[in-house]
Amino acid sequence: MGIKGLIPFIRENAPKAVTVDVKQANYNGRVIAIDASTCLYQFMVAIRTGTGENYSNLTNDRGETTSHLSGFLNRTLKLLEAGAKPVYVFDGKAPSLKSGELANRKARKQQALEDYEKAKDEGDADKMQKMADRSVTVTREMQEQTKKLLRLMAIPVIEAPCEAEATCAHFSKTGAAYAAATEDADALCFGAKKLIRNLFTTDAKKRPTLEVDLQRVLEQLDIDMNKFVDFCILSGCDYTDTIQKVGSITAFQLIKQHGSIETALASGIDKSRVPENFPFQEARDLFFKHEVTDVNEIDPATGKKKCDFTAYYAAKPKPDTEGLKKLMIEENQFADERITKSIERLQKLLGQGTQLAFESFFTFQAPAIAAKDKFDPFKKKDGKKRANHLGALGKAAGANPAKKRKGALTADKLEAAGENKENAGAGSSNALPSGLFKDN
Numbered sequence: 001m002g003i004k005g006l007i008p009f010i011r012e013n014a015p016k017a018v019t020v021d022v023k024q025a026n027y028n029g030r031v032i033a034i035d036a037s038t039c040l041y042q043f044m045v046a047i048r049t050g051t052g053e054n055y056s057n058l059t060n061d062r063g064e065t066t067s068h069l070s071g072f073l074n075r076t077l078k079l080l081e082a083g084a085k086p087v088y089v090f091d092g093k094a095p096s097l098k099s100g101e102l103a104n105r106k107a108r109k110q111q112a113l114e115d116y117e118k119a120k121d122e123g124d125a126d127k128m129q130k131m132a133d134r135s136v137t138v139t140r141e142m143q144e145q146t147k148k149l150l151r152l153m154a155i156p157v158i159e160a161p162c163e164a165e166a167t168c169a170h171f172s173k174t175g176a177a178y179a180a181a182t183e184d185a186d187a188l189c190f191g192a193k194k195l196i197r198n199l200f201t202t203d204a205k206k207r208p209t210l211e212v213d214l215q216r217v218l219e220q221l222d223i224d225m226n227k228f229v230d231f232c233i234l235s236g237c238d239y240t241d242t243i244q245k246v247g248s249i250t251a252f253q254l255i256k257q258h259g260s261i262e263t264a265l266a267s268g269i270d271k272s273r274v275p276e277n278f279p280f281q282e283a284r285d286l287f288f289k290h291e292v293t294d295v296n297e298i299d300p301a302t303g304k305k306k307c308d309f310t311a312y313y314a315a316k317p318k319p320d321t322e323g324l325k326k327l328m329i330e331e332n333q334f335a336d337e338r339i340t341k342s343i344e345r346l347q348k349l350l351g352q353g354t355q356l357a358f359e360s361f362f363t364f365q366a367p368a369i370a371a372k373d374k375f376d377p378f379k380k381k382d383g384k385k386r387a388n389h390l391g392a393l394g395k396a397a398g399a400n401p402a403k404k405r406k407g408a409l410t411a412d413k414l415e416a417a418g419e420n421k422e423n424a425g426a427g428s429s430n431a432l433p434s435g436l437f438k439d440n
Contacts, residue, residue, distance in 0.1 A: 002165070002184035004236030007197065007210070009248040010217055013375040017216035021208040022196070027178070028083030031309045032196065033158075033168040035182030036088040037138070039200065040146060042183075043071025044136045046202055060332040068142050069149055069332060073342060075200045076155060080349040085313045087156040087177060089293075090143060091164045095239065095286055145327075152324045154317035154350060156309055162291040166190045170292040176307045179211065188214050189232050189287040191225075216366065222374040223255070229287050230280075231255045234264070239283035241275035253377045319346050 011018050044057060044067050057067040079086045119127035150157050160167035168180035169190035179194035180187045187195050195212040218228060234251035236242040246254070258264040261280045265271075299306040321343050328334040 002186040002238065003189065003232045004242065005248040006185040006188070006232060006235065007212070009235075009252075010212060011210075013252075014217045014220035016220050016369055016373065017213045019211040019213075021204060022211045023209070024079060024082035024084060024199075027079075029085075030083075030178035031085045031087060031171075031176065031313075032079070032199070033087050033089055033171040033177035033180050034199065035164045035168050035180070035184065035187075036090045036143075036146065036157075037164050038183040039072065039075070039088075040068050040138045040142060041136060042200060043068050043075070044138060044142075046071065064332075065142065066332045066334070068138075068146055069328065070334070071200075072146055072149055073153070073328070076150070076153065077342060077345055077349070080346070085309055087158060087171070087309050088146075088150055089158045089160050089164045089167050089171075090147065092159060092161045092291075095162060149324075149327060152320045152327060153346060154319045156312060158293055158307070160293055163190075166290040167292045168192065170290075171295065171307065174295045176295045176309065186232065186237060186287070188212065188217065189229050189237075190290055213366075216369070219369045220374055221252075222376075227255050227259065229284060230261045232287075233280050233283050234261060237283060239286060240279060241277045243269070243275065243278070244273040246273075249377060256377055313350075316351055319343065319350065321347070 044065070046067075057065040058070055060066050076086055119131055147157050147159075158167060165180065165182045165184045165187040168177070168182055169187040169192035171177035172180045172187075172192040172194055173190075179196045180192040181196040181199040183197060185195070185197075191214070193214055195210075195214070197210040197212070198207045199209055201207045201209055218225065221228070223231070231251050233240060234243065234246055234254060235248045236246075254264040254269075255261075258267055261284075265274065293307065295305070295307040297306045298304065304311070324343055325339060328339045329336050
C-alpha cells in the first residue's frame, strides 16, 4: 500500500508535480532504481495463461512457476532498448513496525483463496481470475531465481538492508539514480526526488506510467518535508493503524492547521478515535532514518563504488550467455530459439555502453508555481471557501448544540457529508468529521 490514497490526492491537488503517460524512451541514458518486489508480484499476475479453472502461471516441467523469469527477462530488455539503465533493488528485513500490515496482507490473501474456491463452486470464471490474482504469493525461491537471472544478464542487483523502496528513494535522493520506480508511494516519504509508477504497464489507458516530482509536490501543496511526512502518516501508512474517519483531505487540513501530529493530537483529537497502535514518532523516524544501502560503499572485488551505476553501464558489462541458457532452457524449459534471440538482443544492448540523457547537458528549471495554483485545503476549486467546522467541533465552540436552526446542517449530516465526499476523492468538502475533536 505505502501511503493510503496519496497518489490520487497528489494528482488532484498538486497536478503540476505529475507527468502522465510517460514513455520509457524518456528515460534514455537515465539510471532507474526499481523495486524488484513490486515487479515480481506484477509479473506473477500479468503473465498467465488460460481462463477460469485453468487460469494459471507459466510453469516448467516440474510444475514450478516461471512467470517471473519471463517477465523480468522481457521487461528488462525493453527498458534497455529504450536506453534506460535499470538497477533492481530487493527487500531486506521488514521493520518490526510493519508486522501488523504484513499480517493483514496475509489475511487478505487467505480470504482471496477462500473466495476463489467459492467462485469455483459457483462457476464464476471472472471472479476466479480476480481472486487468483489477489492470492498471488511471491516465495523466497522466486526472489533468488530472479536475482540469479538478473546477475547472469549483467544487470545490477542490490539487496537492501531493509525496505527496497527506501533504498530506491535513497538512490534517487543522492543522485545515484534518476528516479525510484515502485508502486509504493511512501518512496516519496523516504525522499525520492522522482517517483515512477506503472513503469511496466501493459495497459497505458487504464494504468498510464506516472512520474511524480517530490519538490513540485511540496511546492504546490505549500508544505515542507516534515509536514508532508506527518500528513502521510495521518493519512495511513504501513507502520501505524489509521485514525477513524481521517482520510487524505482531513489529514492535510489537520497538518495545515496544527503543523504537526503532536500538535494535532494535543489540540483535541478525540483519543477514542486514535488506535492503540499509532507509534507515529517511530514511523516518522523510519521515514527519515531508514536503513539503506550506502551509495559510497566500495566493492572489494573491483575497488570501485558499488553504486556507481552509470560507470558500470559505461564499461559495457557482458552477460553470462551459457549460464542464461542453462537457467532458462535446461532448467525451466523456455524455448531455445526465443532465449537465444533474447541473449543476442541483450549482448547488443549492453555492448552499446551508456548514453547520457539529453537533459544532462543542460539545466532545466521548471517555472515556479504561482500562489493561485497552490493547494488550499480550506478552499474549493472555484475559489469559494470550504465550510470550516474546526471551531464548532473544538474547544472554542460557543453555540449551544441543543439548539438547531430549521434546515441547518446537524452534526450527523456534516459527518455523513464529510465522509462521503472524502471517500469520493480529493477536492471534496473539508468539514472534519463530527466527533473528531473533543468538546472540552
